[in-house]
Amino acid sequence: MAGYVLKAENLNIWFGNKHVIKNVSLEVPDKSVFALMGPSGSGKSTLLRAFNRLLDLYEDVHVEGHVYFDGIDIYAPNVDPTWVRRRIGMVFQHPNPFPHMSIYDNVAIGPRLNRMVKSKKELDELVRWALERAYLWDEVKDRLHMPAAKLSGGQKQRLSIARALALKPRLLLMDEPTANLDPVATEKIEELVLDLKKEIPIIIVTHNPQQAARIADYTAFLYYGELIEVGPTSRVFTEPRSKLTEKYLLRQL
Numbered sequence: 001m002a003g004y005v006l007k008a009e010n011l012n013i014w015f016g017n018k019h020v021i022k023n024v025s026l027e028v029p030d031k032s033v034f035a036l037m038g039p040s041g042s043g044k045s046t047l048l049r050a051f052n053r054l055l056d057l058y059e060d061v062h063v064e065g066h067v068y069f070d071g072i073d074i075y076a077p078n079v080d081p082t083w084v085r086r087r088i089g090m091v092f093q094h095p096n097p098f099p100h101m102s103i104y105d106n107v108a109i110g111p112r113l114n115r116m117v118k119s120k121k122e123l124d125e126l127v128r129w130a131l132e133r134a135y136l137w138d139e140v141k142d143r144l145h146m147p148a149a150k151l152s153g154g155q156k157q158r159l160s161i162a163r164a165l166a167l168k169p170r171l172l173l174m175d176e177p178t179a180n181l182d183p184v185a186t187e188k189i190e191e192l193v194l195d196l197k198k199e200i201p202i203i204i205v206t207h208n209p210q211q212a213a214r215i216a217d218y219t220a221f222l223y224y225g226e227l228i229e230v231g232p233t234s235r236v237f238t239e240p241r242s243k244l245t246e247k248y249l250l251r252q253l
């Protein structure tokens with residue numbers, strides 16, 4: 001698909017009979033950071049989880065419409081959801097490395113399970129690459145076999161990013177990755193996102209418009225399941241087309 005890594009078309013999602021995503025259509029350009037912003041409960045996480053079929057794991061959920069990933073309709077019956085989840089990585093709000101597992105093994109587990117490497121040397125190189133790419137290598141290279149639980153919150157989140165990167169995803173989804181971090185750790189993750197987007201496009205959920213303004217090339221504003229507007233971040237912030245967007249940006253909603 002020319003220029004787009006992901007495209008949602010008339011996407012509707014229900015939890016039971018609660019309609020939480022209402023006819024959303026949007027396109028995520030390649031090599032970009034795309035922010036999904038909106039108030040609590042507006043459906044940001046639900047939409048994000050629909051993009052890699054993580055939503056299938058929830059009870060009583062119903063999805064209608066299409067999500068195209070590099071032109072492939074990921075909800076088509078012949079598409080394996082585990083393939084989708086491997087190609088589209090995910091980083092969550094709460095860093096989720098396995099606490100008792102070493103830093104090394106946390107990164108190595110995905111490539112091992114997916115038989116991505118043929119030798120220990122190749123695995124070592126992949127682990128190092130992922131940790132470097134996640135801005136963590138210099139801080140942990142001398143203690144790769146220490147349990148992940150001993151890392152700081154920001155380091156744990158960068159380890160979660162390294163773990164996702166080790167699977168060489170085509171697209172990375174991030175659900176409020178800095179919500180639990182202090183400003184210094186947040187700045188580091190934001191820098192990392194801006195660096196990564198050259199190789200891996202990123203869709204990031206945030207309830208913080210300032211974060212979208214700092215790092216996103218494109219921003220979508222979601223309000224109670226409806227896509228109110230979407231466009232280049234600078235345009236959405238300086239010339240919002242909807243009164244609702246304007247009010248949200250002025251913190252009047």
Ligand SMILES: Nc1ncnc2c1ncn2[C@@H]1O[C@H](COP(=O)(O)OP(=O)(O)OP(=O)(O)O)[C@@H](O)[C@H]1O
Pocket residue numbers: 015018020038039040041042043044045046047058059207
């Ligand atoms: N597993 C679930 N079962 C039933 N309803 C759900 C479930 N998950 C989310 N919802 C509902 O769907 C709506 C959207 O929730 P969602 O978590 O996607 O919003 P959000 O914008 O990400 O919110 P927040 O910023 O608070 O995380 C809410 O009304 C929520 O109560």
